[in-house]
Amino acid sequence: MDFIDVAGLMAVAGVAGWVDAVVGGGGLLLIPSLLLAFPQLSPAVALGTNKLTAIAGTTVAAVTYAKRAKLDRSVAVPAALLAVPAAGFGALSASQLPKDWFRPVVMALLVAVAVFVTMRPTFGAVQGAEVVGRRRRLLAIALAGCGIGFYDGIFGPGTGTFLILTFTGLLSLEFLQSSALAKVVNVGTNFGALCVFAFQGQVLWLLGASMAVCNIIGAAVGARAALRRGSGFVRIVLLVAVTGMVVKLCIDQFG
Incomplete structure (x- = not known):
C-alpha cells in the first residue's frame, strides 16, 4: 500500500465521518475511494473495511x-x-442480489425525499405538537431496525438519511433529534454487517483502523456542528447530501 494513497484515504475518512455524523451517506465517499486507491480489492472487502471505519465514527457521534x-x-x-x-442478514445476502436492482x-426514493423536504420547509424544523401513539412508535422501531438495518447490510447508500426521515416522519421529531436517534441505530447496523464481513475474512483491519482515527475526528466535529447550529443546518446538509447521493448513484447506474 502506497503511503500517499493511505494518507488520502484517511483524509476522505475524516470528511465521511463529518457527513455521516450530520445526515449519513459517508460510505458513498469512502467506498469508491477505497476501490480507486486499491483497484485489486473486491467490493466485499471494500464494504467490510468501510464498516470497520464507519462504526468508530458513528459510535463517537x-x-x-x-x-x-x-x-428517546x-x-x-x-x-x-x-x-x-x-x-447481518443483509450482509449475508449481499452476494445473492445484483446491486443494479x-x-x-x-435514486427514486432520494429524489422524492429531496422534493418533499424542499416543498415542506417546516418538516423537521420543529417538533410536532401531536402525541405519537404506541403503534407509530413500534412502526418506527421495526422500520428503522429491521427494514433499514437489512438495507444497510445488503446495499447501504443513504442509510442515515433514511433513518432521519423515518424518525422525523413517524415520530414528528426535529431533524436534530432524528439525527441523534439515527446515529444510535446506525451503530447497530454497522456492527451487524461488520460481524459478517469479519467472519468471512473481508476486512482490512490495519487500513480500516487507520481510517477510523480520522473518521472519529470528523464525526466528533460533525456532531458538534449539528448540535450547535440546530435542525436548520441539518436540513441544508441533508438536501446537499441527498443531491450528491443521487448524482453518485446515477453515475454508477448509467456511467
Whole structure:
C-alpha cells in the first residue's frame, strides 16, 4: 500500500465521518475511494473495511448526541438491537442480489425525499405538537431496525438519511433529534454487517483502523456542528447530501 494513497484515504475518512455524523451517506465517499486507491480489492472487502471505519465514527457521534441532545432511548435501544441481526442478514445476502436492482429504487426514493423536504420547509424544523401513539412508535422501531438495518447490510447508500426521515416522519421529531436517534441505530447496523464481513475474512483491519482515527475526528466535529447550529443546518446538509447521493448513484447506474 502506497503511503500517499493511505494518507488520502484517511483524509476522505475524516470528511465521511463529518457527513455521516450530520445526515449519513459517508460510505458513498469512502467506498469508491477505497476501490480507486486499491483497484485489486473486491467490493466485499471494500464494504467490510468501510464498516470497520464507519462504526468508530458513528459510535463517537452517537455518544456526542446522547450527551447533548434529547434522545428517546425507548426507541433508540430496541431499534439498534433489531438492526444488528437485520444488517447481518443483509450482509449475508449481499452476494445473492445484483446491486443494479437497488440503485433505481434508491435514486427514486432520494429524489422524492429531496422534493418533499424542499416543498415542506417546516418538516423537521420543529417538533410536532401531536402525541405519537404506541403503534407509530413500534412502526418506527421495526422500520428503522429491521427494514433499514437489512438495507444497510445488503446495499447501504443513504442509510442515515433514511433513518432521519423515518424518525422525523413517524415520530414528528426535529431533524436534530432524528439525527441523534439515527446515529444510535446506525451503530447497530454497522456492527451487524461488520460481524459478517469479519467472519468471512473481508476486512482490512490495519487500513480500516487507520481510517477510523480520522473518521472519529470528523464525526466528533460533525456532531458538534449539528448540535450547535440546530435542525436548520441539518436540513441544508441533508438536501446537499441527498443531491450528491443521487448524482453518485446515477453515475454508477448509467456511467
